[in-house]
Amino acid sequence: MPEHLSALDLVLTGDPALFAIVRLSIAVSFSAVLLAAVLGVPLGAAIALSSFPGRDAAIVMLNAMMGLPPVVIGLVVYLALSHSGPLGAWGLLFTPQAMVIAQTILVTPIIAALARQTIEDLWLEYRDELTAMEVGPMRRIATLVWDARFSLITALLAGFGRAAAEVGAVIIVGGNIDGFTRTMTTAIALETSKGDLPLAIGLGLVLIAIVVAVNALAWALRRAAERLAG
Amino acid sequence: MIRRLLLALAFLGFVLPAAAQQGSIVVASTTSTQDSGLFGYLLPLFKGHSGIDVKVVAVGTGQALDIGRRGDADVVFVHAKSEEEKFIAEGGGVKRFAVMYNDFVLIGPRSDPAGIGKSRDIVEALRTIKARAQPFISRGDRSGTHIAELKLWKQAGIDIEHDKGPWYKSIGQGMGAALNTASASEAYVLSDRGTWLSFKNKGDLAIAVQGDKRLFNQYGVMLVNPAKHPYVKKAQGQQFIDWLISREGQKAIANYKINGQQLFFPNAGDPSA
Known part of the structure; x- marks a missing residue:
């Protein structure tokens, strides 16, 4: 990025490097949330509806995993994707794909745990009805997920917030490569280390604005969808 | 599950830059070469000369050598001669070339x-x-x-x-x-x-x-040993090293200045460096 520019200048002048960074941040975190939703929502729903020995322990574990330290996830994914690691042949280390994998692992427990709670609450409400209708477990899960869809958006947003805000995992597996794997958070870390604290703060405000915008968009979509659904 | 995840990743390929770009190398280097702006100046010149994209992972010398040891970079460009010589002796790198110094x-x-x-x-x-x-x-x-x-x-x-x-x-x-x-x-x-x-x-x-x-602060550059790590892009990596120590590369290093002050002094020709 050009020197002696504030973050506001970069936004106002439409700095292409800044926009590439913003685009990558959103693409990586959005992809991770999408993948995490595909994995986490069914997992949460399955735990909500089933009873098995050790279920309480599983729920405690799942809830605890919401607090997985990003730097540890980053390190584990780094070691797995390294050319000396088990998945080295994929050649994904220091790529945006590696960042998506790390953030997916980070976000899946959050979405699964929140989905489990939401769906379990709904299940208590629907249990008699769904039992009387004698529908199979798959159908039950589908019904509950569909009816909980507006509440589940909050779970996805929590996941997105976590993914967009973290720096520990993406900086290790992505390498903070200029123009390739540099995200908002790794750029902030870099500008801080260069001693350009005003630019770092400015980029931080841009990141916060993006997260607010994504949440506002989700809120508007939810309201519109609720109105359509009656 | 893994297979499905992979398929999804492949699907995501369209929003994200390609993973295995042709004509790009990964260089593990130190924060000083990146934070001082040297790479921002040199790499476009090298790209103009060779067409090769250089992706820099800027970390401390110790970590940069570790990335090389694991075969996760093609070239290592650092500044701790004793550690670099150890790296070569272990077979991690092919040969060490002195590039430049500052202090x-x-x-x-x-x-x-x-x-x-x-x-x-x-x-x-x-x-x-x-x-x-x-x-x-x-x-x-x-x-x-x-x-x-x-x-x-x-x-x-x-x-x-x-x-x-x-x-x-x-x-x-x-x-x-x-x-x-x-x-x-x-x-x-x-x-x-x-x-x-x-x-x-x-x-x-x-x-x-x-x-x-x-x-005195000497910088050296090494190709990660392709005999040990088959993924290393030997030809492109060596091309980068050859350019750094060439007359053209050395001149480019000398030309990089902040507020009129030269930051790095090329000395690839010095056999004792």
Whole structure:
């Protein structure tokens, strides 16, 4: 990025490097949330509806995993994707794909745990009805997920917030490569280390604005969808 | 599950840049070469010459060599000769080429609380800092600068592991973070000159000692051993090294300046470097 520019200048002048960074941040975190939703929502729903020995322990574990330290996830994914690691042949280390994998692992427990709670609450409400209708477990899960869809958006947003805000995992597996794997958070870390604290703060405000915008968009979509659904 | 995840990743390929770009190499290097802006100046020139994209992962020298050891970079470009020679001896790299040098500087509060004065003797300055228990920030991260700092304490006859007190703070972070910490806590810190010159949060800090021969800072570049790591892009990696030590590359290094001040001095021809 050009020197002696504030973050506001970069936004106002439409700095292409800044926009590439913003685009990558959103693409990586959005992809991770999408993948995490595909994995986490069914997992949460399955735990909500089933009873098995050790279920309480599983729920405690799942809830605890919401607090997985990003730097540890980053390190584990780094070691797995390294050319000396088990998945080295994929050649994904220091790529945006590696960042998506790390953030997916980070976000899946959050979405699964929140989905489990939401769906379990709904299940208590629907249990008699769904039992009387004698529908199979798959159908039950589908019904509950569909009816909980507006509440589940909050779970996805929590996941997105976590993914967009973290720096520990993406900086290790992505390498903070200029123009390739540099995200908002790794750029902030870099500008801080260069001693350009005003630019770092400015980029931080841009990141916060993006997260607010994504949440506002989700809120508007939810309201519109609720109105359509009656 | 893994297969499905992979399919999904492949599907995501359209929003994200391609993973295995042709004509690109990964260079593990130090924060000083990136934070000083040298790579921002050199890499477009190299790309114009060769068409090869260079992706720089900027970390401390110790970590950069580790990335090379694991085969996760094609080229390693660092500044700690003893560690580089160890890396070559282990078979991690093919051959070490000297590229350029600059120097380390001792940074401290402008008011000179340790009373170093106008001395050019770095070893004497370190002895003074220790004797007066003045705050000192150490990188503590196995970087080239950290290794150089440890060597200087040794030359001062001080066993820093044993003799350090609360005045000596090892922060385990990069050069910029160490300078930020020194700036906030009015402490002394050893820095490479390039990072210092381009650092923007100098606050009340100034150069306390410079010009001592023992503050010499040599950079070397090595191709990661393709015999050990089949993924290494041997031809493109070597092309980058050859360009760095070529007349053209060396001239480009000499031409990089901040506020008219040259940051790095090419010395690829020096057999002792």
